[in-house]
Amino acid sequence: xxxxxxxxxxxxxxxxxxxxxxxxxxxxxxxxxxxxxxxxxxxxxxxxxxxxxxxxxxxxxxxxxxxxxxxxxxxxxxxxxxxxxxxxxxxxxxxxxxxxxxxxxxxxxxxxxxxxxxxxxxxxxxxxxxxxxxxxxxxxxxxxxxxxxxxxxxxxxxxxxxxxxxxxxxxxxxxxxxxxx
Numbered sequence: 001x002x003x004x005x006x007x008x009x010x011x012x013x014x015x016x017x018x019x020x021x022x023x024x025x026x027x028x029x030x031x032x033x034x035x036x037x038x039x040x041x042x043x044x045x046x047x048x049x050x051x052x053x054x055x056x057x058x059x060x061x062x063x064x065x066x067x068x069x070x071x072x073x074x075x076x077x078x079x080x081x082x083x084x085x086x087x088x089x090x091x092x093x094x095x096x097x098x099x100x101x102x103x104x105x106x107x108x109x110x111x112x113x114x115x116x117x118x119x120x121x122x123x124x125x126x127x128x129x130x131x132x133x134x135x136x137x138x139x140x141x142x143x144x145x146x147x148x149x150x151x152x153x154x155x156x157x158x159x160x161x162x163x164x165x166x167x168x169x170x171x172x173x174x175x176x177x178x179x180x181x
Contacts, residue, residue, distance in 0.1 A: 037107045038175070045107075045175040046100040052170040053099060053163055054092070060159045067159060070152035077146050099167065102130060106171050114176050123172015124165055131164035 061068050071078050079087070106126055112118045135157045143153040 037104075041175045042100070042103045042107050045171040046096065046103040048174045049099045049103060049167045049171045050096050053095065053167045056163045056166055057159075060163070064155070064159070066151075067155045070149070070155055074146075074148055074152070077148060099171075102126075102168070103171050103175060106168070107175055110175065112176070116173060116176070119172040119174075119176030120169055121172070123175075124169040126172060127165040127168015128161070130168055131161035134160050134164050 084091075106123070109126075110122070112122045139153060139156045139160055142148065142156075143150070
């Protein structure tokens with residue numbers, strides 16, 4: 001009589017655990033091609049994404065006066081422009097760390113080719129997904145919890161979706177690995 005030994009879940013956990021540095025344990029090839037992420041490309045992608053995010057944000061407020069005017073309707077909710085400037089360094093640092101985290105996630109998930117078009121396509125898809133997440137978890141969440149109107153919510157949704165889509169596109173274009181030799 002052949003009796004199977006019960007499996008020890010501790011052994012499964014050890015065998016299935018991932019080494020995030022090399023990607024071992026995460027499938028046949030690991031998360032990253034050749035077992036490694038390119039840290040310099042991640043850093044450059046994060047810097048490029050950071051720049052894109054702030055340039056687009058500035059353009060949104062500069063070109064679309066209605067967005068700025070909607071914010072001005074809620075002085076009890078939002079800081080004045082002068083008040084925002086005093087907190088801007090902390091906000092920029094937090095956004096850079098957030099965009100760096102997105103660049104790492106993008107690198108971990110990257111499975112595309114090395115062409116510029118493929119990097120742009122995959123980055124735009126990634127950014128659009130982040131944009132959808134931001135609209136649902138931030139913009140609509142704020143509409144529910146803060147005393148703000150629907151016009152501001154809709155304008156924020158459009159602005160943030162575009163910002164994150166372009167930020168993802170920039171991350172994708174910059175991160176893409178070099179063509180194999």
